[in-house]
Amino acid sequence: MSNRISERVADFLRRYPPFNELTPKDLSVLSEGVEILYREKGSYIFREGEAAHTFFYVVQRGAVDLRHAATGDMADICDEGDIFGLRPLMAGENYLLEARAREDSILYAIPIEAFRPYIQTYEEVGNFLIESFASNTRNPYAREYGGRLPGIPGSPAGPGSVTPFSEVLPIQSSKNLVSCTPDFPVKEVAALMTENNVGSVLVEAAGLPVGIITDKDLRNKVVSGQVPITAPASEIMTQPVITYPRKMTITQAQLAMMKNEIGHLCLTEDGTPDSPAVGIISKYDLMLALGNSPEVLMRAIKRTRKIKRLKPVRDRVTYLLRGYLENNIPMSITMKLIAELNDACIKRVIELCLKKQGPTPVAFAWLAMGSQGRSEQLLHTDQDNALVFEEVPADQLEDIRTYFLELAKLVNKGLKTIGYDYCPADMMASNPDWCKSLGEWKNTISKWVHNPGKEEVLLSSIFFDYNFTYGRKELVRELSDYIFSNVSKYPMFYYHLASGALQNPSPTGFFRQFLVEQDGMHKDFFDLKHRALMPLTDAARVLILSHQVRYINNTAERFEKLAELEPNNRELFLSCSYATKALLKFRTKQGLLHGDSGRFIALDTLTKEEKMKLKRTFKTIKELQELIAIRFKVSSLMV
Template sequence: MQIELIEIRDHLSRFPPFDALPEETLDEIAQQVEVAYFKAGTDILIYGADIQDLHYVRSGAVEIYRRNGTLYNRLTEGDVFGQFGLRQHRVRYPAKAIEDSLLYFIPGALFEQLCDAHDSFADFVEAGGQSRLKSAVETQGKASELMKIKVRKLISRQPVTVALGCSVQEAARVMTENSVSSLIIVDPQANIADPERVLVAEQQTQVMAGIITDRDFRTRVVAEGLAPDTPVSQVMSPNPITMQADDSVFEAMLCMLRQNIHHLPVLQRRRPIGVINLSDIIKYESQSSLYLVNNIFNKQSVAELQALLPDLRATFVRMVSDEANAHMIGSAMSGIGRSLTQRLLELAEQQFGPPPVPYCFMALGSMARDEQLIVTDQDNALVLDNSFDPRVHDEYFLQLANFVSDGLAACGYSYCKGGIMASNPKWRQPLRVWRGYFNQWIEQPNPETLLNSCIFFDLDSVYGEAELAESLKDLLAEKASRSPLFLASLANNALNRTPPLGFFRTFVMETDGEQKNIINLKGRGTAPLTDLIRVHALACGSKAQNSQERLDAIAATKLLPQEAITRLRYTLEFLSIVRIRHQAMDVQEGREPDNYIEPEKFSATDRHNLKEAFQVLSNAQKFLRFRYPAQPLARPL
């Protein structure tokens, strides 16, 4: 048999329902298969068109749609489609390639023979539709499956490895022979000083030194014109980010979003057991956020990034339609915002040259907390290395900050009305100045510094030297917890925004000049709740940024009873998801999304739940006042 046919047969044999077929049957299928290539964005099947073949995804990714255009399923390597139209020879479910995809076409006549001769094959292709229909119908709680599915479920084979001294040519050959897009690089000569990188393979104990991917070969080998005998150690990524086997698929997705990586080594405790890549997660991640991030890093200008705004909104709406929870949506949208910022900074460095001194571009507020939604402005800052000399270096960083700020505004992240942006020279300072800011805000709280604390004490590195931002987190975690005056002042400040409940638990409505009887769900709901959670978290010395993770830290120190923490979790999720759904509805109906809801348009049950959530917030604020009694504030300097 020809090598090409052997490769087709072997690939089919790895995936159901073909893995249960006899070898001679697989040989027959391989001989009749036709191979077709489809570029990303290309239609594969059009509703009502003639169809004569079963389609098998060899590589890439394909989306299947209902006839009304809504997403039905997403398929990747080893999946089949088209079977439901074969008997009528008419396409029932349109299909489109969303990545460059290689497909095998298996003739319809052969498909019928396989169904007649092999019950397991027939059961699989017929039951597959039922299981997908069930998944589509049972949307309630569907998104939580991402949290339940463990990364280990995505592992289909042991990691493929090469030694540290291997040449790039040999490494490429091994990848080709094994049909993989990444290799684990091991150091057989190393002593096991770091047990977390131990790899057990072929009865030997080896040390994982790094990873190399097909992208690395393109960008670091071919693009740089390196010789074939170049050691793989020169182009690998050392000490790669990893996931534990019992981590969730959702956590893996967020890691890829946050770090912009496509391959994750998976560890069983300290031993790598495989590598998962983008396509492994696609079938579980139906919101396309990973694809959007991928597109962001392929864009070459602000105009191209700006053109992605409709995709960003579509991603948000799709996640809401799929009933993803607030934490998942906030994390995904924050990951997209980080990626846009990172790409803008890359483009800025391409235009203005490399930075004269090291720097860290910080996200503040909702992006730092992984709680960003579709309605947001930009809050950011620059922490510069202490070697920064404003007379020599500031012109560069002003240009960079303006480029990023203008780019974010073009992409839908409006300018901060309060000027909390790196383009403001006050928020573009060396680390020693930032440490001075933080010390002063904690030691001498006043109305102005408390406002800054509420913004700047939710911070995270987006780009550059992350250690600069981490040093500020360390300072904050250590000092705030030992400053009763600061905590009391911050708590008192958190009471300025109260939930919209009046006597007898009636809603207190607002007007904005155009609408009447509205509630600002952010200003009177999620924001004051976030503020009080922040106070408790700082009192615990926590470095967590996300509100749910801060509640975890609070629970660990038993500062609040478990029942109270549970109520806060419910309230945060409920208010957030109401706000999210409102914004999604605005987008779908062609309105500019906002945070203003009209309770009279809610059902009686939803209005009741709103009142319950606001009551939990009100009670939590009362405890905040009791836990951190007010003390006199310092006057502004």
């Protein structure tokens, strides 16, 4: 008998193919047999080679990774409404892929026996399945929104350059086709290219493509002096033109360029040089199409109108990050770029929420705190944020706070939607403790600075790394001024901050072995954040504050600044900066590998070289802590 839960299941399923084809009655019967599964992030739904279950699965909430277990290659990511694990059931095979929850997920397990009759009775259901199996896509509609399909293992994947789904993505050729006639002077060709800001010009005769001139031709043939700039285009053009049909996928375009060793493809009406040209695809177009470019992502973020749509963009940011790490792009650049993109996402979320919430009663500023504030948040981690608004008369204070709390609630929820978990300690602007007027913040800061207990030091250490994200910047400037003038009046605060910085447990034991966690879920794991990164972050903060330097929040940059300010400690600070970047990179790589925050590391998975690298940074940490202990006269050296 149907009940509220089966109705809920049916309500969900009817929104997605092929279930939308079923009559309400059949869908209702099907839904009664469903089992609802909750799978924690990282847990298996099935493994490669396992005998097929009697169910197939639909993702109701969360996401599921399908991978080739042996190679670790991602075959597909299933989102809400996607079906997986059906083909083995139909074919009577074992599972060819492994399925693991990418996030905490709720799945509907649908019994195949109950579903099978519909494949025959409903032509549309059968067609849907045939089409989706045949085209090797999970969902024939996928093409419309991103064209995901199982990646082909061993396909030419330059590290980081290929998103796994490029095989079916159609590529857009440049919109304005720049062309000239064969008798056009070379000098004019160059001017034409500059004017249109393109790297190639198509040479056409009688409306058909006969050659192509690229930057390279100009360099090799004209600038080198072989051909005068007065010569006609036909003398330097490359010919014949290699042409392709107008509809190409990214992968086809890539292969065509590789095969012919060229950087530009000419697309014609029917794919031969005997029909008119319709466009040109350059390597640059390819790069853009692959999304491997921060500019493109930035534009995508700014154009997004729905918070939910930002999530796929953020996933692409993660691909970009992976590419950067694999290509060994310097960590300082990586950090900056990714932080910019993350920042833009957050700004966009706030803008969208403001649109919903209506105009603000007074000016405000949104602050990112903690790792986000330090621009060190490369992976999705928790959100820590705060809000400060203008001074208002006492009788309006609570009304205005209520407005901002509501706004913050929307923003916090939006940030969660795009992948930032709620802060477990509720350090979020939707908490009244972190949503205050400027005057209230000043009071709070005075309290922290004047009575620095253990908690106050902890709070201020989180808060003082704040970074302006959105709103009126002056509010933040005033707050910073206040902090600096206060701290310089109460130098004792440095002492407390410094001893706080020395509280972190040391990374190595007496015999220079790694100290792993003794108990809890992460027993025998090494806590990279707590034992290695935090000592550096904390030390950088107290040192930079004591120099009254503001607007530098990033730990590595703080050390670089310190190296500049204290030439006698230059060596140490530079190696601290290096250590910070190395550790952060390490953490990010571990995080990408395991799909988590990368905080805990299983030591036995590290190579000897990696262990050596880690240990080298520890020596630096130890020296840094000694310096802090002496400078701020922290007597009990806890390192």
